[in-house]
Amino acid sequence: MSRPRSARGELIPIPAIQEQQAEAAAARLRGGREAGPESAPLTDWPYDADRDDPLTALRIPVTSAYPRWRYTVAFDRESEVRPTDMEAAQLASFIEEHREHWFNETYKAKLSERPFDTDTVTRVFHKWADNDWSYRVATWEHGPFWVPVFPCLRGTHLDDRPNWKAPMTLVEVMDRIFTFSDGPMKRWLEWKAAHPEVFPPVGQQSGGGRD
Numbered sequence: 001m002s003r004p005r006s007a008r009g010e011l012i013p014i015p016a017i018q019e020q021q022a023e024a025a026a027a028r029l030r031g032g033r034e035a036g037p038e039s040a041p042l043t044d045w046p047y048d049a050d051r052d053d054p055l056t057a058l059r060i061p062v063t064s065a066y067p068r069w070r071y072t073v074a075f076d077r078e079s080e081v082r083p084t085d086m087e088a089a090q091l092a093s094f095i096e097e098h099r100e101h102w103f104n105e106t107y108k109a110k111l112s113e114r115p116f117d118t119d120t121v122t123r124v125f126h127k128w129a130d131n132d133w134s135y136r137v138a139t140w141e142h143g144p145f146w147v148p149v150f151p152c153l154r155g156t157h158l159d160d161r162p163n164w165k166a167p168m169t170l171v172e173v174m175d176r177i178f179t180f181s182d183g184p185m186k187r188w189l190e191w192k193a194a195h196p197e198v199f200p201p202v203g204q205q206s207g208g209g210r211d
Contacts, residue, residue, distance in 0.1 A: 076126040132167035
């Protein structure tokens with residue numbers, strides 16, 4: 001399928017097409033008119049995330065490991081285990097933290113009209129078993145596919161990242177994502193401390209962390 005062109009004959013970038021599709025979907029939900037190039041097919045659900053998955057209500061897109069949209073976060077539908085209620089709340093909070101830190105009020109209002117947050121980079125989370133999580137960035141082209149690595153690769157020469165030794169809880173993976181030197185960034189620690197109902201202190205966790 002050829003990409004649509006602007007009125008001047010220029011190819012419309014893929015992110016711009018996605019923006020137009022999202023705007024059209026939001027307009028339909030508001031009872032408004034569709035927007036976007038006539039040659040770009042629009043539907044009520046332009047996303048590649050599972051529309052009827054319960055996580056959608058929490059603004060967590062459930063996709064493949066190769067999402068076509070640039071969601072802030074996605075959960076891999078091929079995961080062996082579903083998130084617990086606590087872990088789902090933690091994923092939703094991770095998305096909220098990103099929104100609050102990086103986006104202005106105008107863009108946050110725009111996102112609120114859509115089912116999911118989008119940005120330039122997508123982090124996809126995968127759950128292997130209880131308290132055993134990995135993640136990847138959708139644009140990665142080199143290195144391990146998942147960190148921590150696939151269970152079948154653990155303990156091999158490919159499991160060569162000492163800071164990513166499995167199994168890791170979801171919160172431990174999130175902590176590592178926010179770590180660039182000796183420990184997690186201050187902003188992330190402050191966010192967790194401000195949301196103890198989602199990130200209970202160590203030793204008080206249940207359903208989303210180690211006992």
